[in-house]
Amino acid sequence: MMIRTLTILPVCLFFLMAVAGVTLAQERTVPPVATSANEVDSLRKKLEEQEVQINQLRQALQRQSEVIEQQQHLLNVLQQKIEQANQPTFTPAVVPPARVPSVSTDKANEAPAKVTQDVEAGFGKIKFNGLLQGWYAGGNGGFRDTFRLRRTELKFSGEITPEVKWTVMFDPAKVLSANNTYTTIDGTRVLADTSANQASRILQDAFITLDYIKNVHIDIGQYKVPLSLEGLQSSATLETVERAMFASDRGRGGSYGDVRDLGVMIRGPITKHFDYQVGLFNGSGENQNDVDKNDAKAVIGRLVVRPPFIKGLQIGGSGAWGNGARADRPRHDRLGGELLFVRGPFKFKSELMTGKDAELHRLGYYTHFGYRITPKVELIFRFDVWDPDARRETNSANVTERDYIAGFNYYILENKVKLQVNYLHKTFHNSIVPPRNQGLVNLQTSW
Numbered sequence: 001m002m003i004r005t006l007t008i009l010p011v012c013l014f015f016l017m018a019v020a021g022v023t024l025a026q027e028r029t030v031p032p033v034a035t036s037a038n039e040v041d042s043l044r045k046k047l048e049e050q051e052v053q054i055n056q057l058r059q060a061l062q063r064q065s066e067v068i069e070q071q072q073h074l075l076n077v078l079q080q081k082i083e084q085a086n087q088p089t090f091t092p093a094v095v096p097p098a099r100v101p102s103v104s105t106d107k108a109n110e111a112p113a114k115v116t117q118d119v120e121a122g123f124g125k126i127k128f129n130g131l132l133q134g135w136y137a138g139g140n141g142g143f144r145d146t147f148r149l150r151r152t153e154l155k156f157s158g159e160i161t162p163e164v165k166w167t168v169m170f171d172p173a174k175v176l177s178a179n180n181t182y183t184t185i186d187g188t189r190v191l192a193d194t195s196a197n198q199a200s201r202i203l204q205d206a207f208i209t210l211d212y213i214k215n216v217h218i219d220i221g222q223y224k225v226p227l228s229l230e231g232l233q234s235s236a237t238l239e240t241v242e243r244a245m246f247a248s249d250r251g252r253g254g255s256y257g258d259v260r261d262l263g264v265m266i267r268g269p270i271t272k273h274f275d276y277q278v279g280l281f282n283g284s285g286e287n288q289n290d291v292d293k294n295d296a297k298a299v300i301g302r303l304v305v306r307p308p309f310i311k312g313l314q315i316g317g318s319g320a321w322g323n324g325a326r327a328d329r330p331r332h333d334r335l336g337g338e339l340l341f342v343r344g345p346f347k348f349k350s351e352l353m354t355g356k357d358a359e360l361h362r363l364g365y366y367t368h369f370g371y372r373i374t375p376k377v378e379l380i381f382r383f384d385v386w387d388p389d390a391r392r393e394t395n396s397a398n399v400t401e402r403d404y405i406a407g408f409n410y411y412i413l414e415n416k417v418k419l420q421v422n423y424l425h426k427t428f429h430n431s432i433v434p435p436r437n438q439g440l441v442n443l444q445t446s447w
Contacts, residue, residue, distance in 0.1 A: 126158040131236045133444040139424075141436030149173045150442070151235055153204070163212050167223075169205035176200050198289035204260060215268045222262045225285055226277035226302035227318045229338040229351055231257020236415050236446040239347070239370050239378070240405060241422045245386035246353045246364025252388040252397060253362055256334055256353040259285025261298075275304040284320045284332040294329035298322040314340040320355075330358035345372035361390040370409075378409040380422075393429050400429040417445050 131153040138145035155169040177200040181193040207221025224232055231247045242248050247257030265279025278301035282292035302318035320334040336353035347370035354363045366384040373379060382405040389398035407422035420442040427435045 124158050124160040126156065129155040129157070129447060131155075131234075131444065131446045133235070133442055135241070136441040137438065139436060139438035141426075141434060143436065143438050151444075153235070155205070163210060165209040165211065167205055167207055167209070170202045171204050172202050174200055174202050199260075199286075201289045203289055217267050219265045219267065219279070222260055222288065223265075225259055225261050225263075225281055225298075225300045225320070226265065226267070226279065227259070227284075227300060227320060227334055228257030228336055228353060229316060229340060229349070231259070232302075236444065239349070239368060239380055239409065240382060240407070241420050241440040241442045244351065244364065244366040244384050245401065245403065246351075246362070246366075249386055249388070249401075252386070253357060253360065254364070254386060254388070255285050256336070256355060256362070256364060260288045261285050262287060262292075263297075273306045273308055277302045284322060284334060286332065296323050296329040298332065300334075312341055312343040314338075316340075332357050345378075346370070360388070363387045363390050376411045378411070379407075380409065381406050393432065396428075396433050399432045401433075402427045402429075415444075415446055419443050 131151055133150040133152075135148040135150045136146075137143065137148060150173065151171060152173040153169060153171045155167070157165065157167040159165045177197040179195050179197050180191055182189050183192040184190070203222075205221075205223045207219050207223045210218040210220070226232065228247060230238070230243050233243075243258055246254050247259075248254055261281040261283050263279050263281030265277060265281075267275075267277040269275050278299070281287075281298045281300055283296075284298045284300065287293070298320050299322075300318075300320040302316060304314060304316035306314050316338045318334070318336050318338070320332065322329075322331045322333060332355070334353060334355035336351060338351045339349070341348045347368075349368040349370075350366065352363075352365040354361075356362070364386040366382055368380065368382045370378050370380045382403075384403040384405060385400065387400040392398045393400060404425040404427075405422055407420065410419040410421075412418060420440075422440045422442075424438040424440065425435065426438065
């Protein structure tokens with residue numbers, strides 16, 4: 001029995017080993033599960049998309065390389081200019097930073113943009129503006145038909161630092177005139193003295209502006225004194241060919257605006273609805289391009305209010321006070337009020353100026369209406385009065401004049417290119433001077 005058991009045991013062990021071997025062989029020979037067709041297509045599409053992205057990246061890198069080459073070329077050109085400017089045989093010039101245009105990937109194959117250089121002179125920034133006005137004037141009662149070059153203003157302004165600026169303006173169209181002094185000898189009026197009228201010289205503005213304090217601008221030099229709304233208005237933006245008589249009839253004392261003198265002035269906004277200007281000057285406009293003839297000085301100022309509750313309304317006042325009281329330093333006092341209302345195509349403007357020059361009391365005022373019937377065409381009407389001597393009405397030098405002005409402005413390119421046509425009917429108090437008619441045409445360009 002034991003022998004049989006020992007005999008069967010090896011046989012069973014051999015049989016179990018054989019079965020285990022067959023099972024292992026079957027597991028090793030089982031093939032991997034096959035991938036489905038959809039998964040293969042998905043993998044193929046992903047590979048194709050990645051290949052497209054790789055090509056796009058390769059093209060973008062190539063375009064960026066071209067842009068870098070173009071910028072390097074521009075920098076090389078600027079470097080050559082800097083080296084040439086630094087040569088001792090040439091005057092050094094300030095070369096502005098390179099203006100390398102940004103090149104998008106869509107325009108990378110285009111030719112590089114040409115580098116432009118601003119006008120530079122000396123030190124700091126510089127700006128050039130100008131105004132050119134050609135007139136034609138004609139009429140009756142002594143008016144001669146003539147062409148006239150009324151203004152050729154050339155203005156240069158610059159910035160040394162953000163706090164220090166300068167301005168210089170010339171008008172080569174001005175005609176030098178003389179100041180004559182007469183005396184009477186044996187009943188005959190004879191010339192006693194003559195000198196150049198400094199105000200008729202071509203130098204108009206020359207001043208330095210200091211901006212060290214926020215909203216406080218300090219002007220030092222020669223410039224317009226702060227008198228009258230229309231007196232401070234740029235000649236390029238006038239609604240009529242010429243200013244009101246109290247600021248333009250210089251032959252009869254009309255110097256109550258648009259006059260220059262030497263001094264120092266502080267200006268700026270008090271709030272967004274209030275502006276102020278106040279200064280100390282040699283005079284009220286009689287010392288342009290000249291030194292003061294005496295120790296007296298004039299205080300001149302202007303205040304403007306824009307009420308927030310009425311859109312387009314501006315109210316202001318200006319005045320001048322001098323402490324002269326003798327014959328060698330006569331007083332030149334002024335006082336005036338102004339009103340401006342602009343709403344859409346409609347404009348209303350009015351001013352009154354009164355003052356005293358030595359013993360002469362003067363008065364001037366005007367009322368102006370304007371309406372734009374189209375964006376380029378404005379119709380205007382004005383009533384303008386000037387009395388150079390409120391106490392006398394005896395001759396052409398002191399008689400009150402009343403002008404009725406009608407016309408239109410054709411804004412070809414706003415005030416940059418503008419045509420103005422005015423018709424003036426001039427009348428005089430008690431017909432001391434016969435009424436006259438005058439036509440004025442102005443063609444201007446400004447920049």
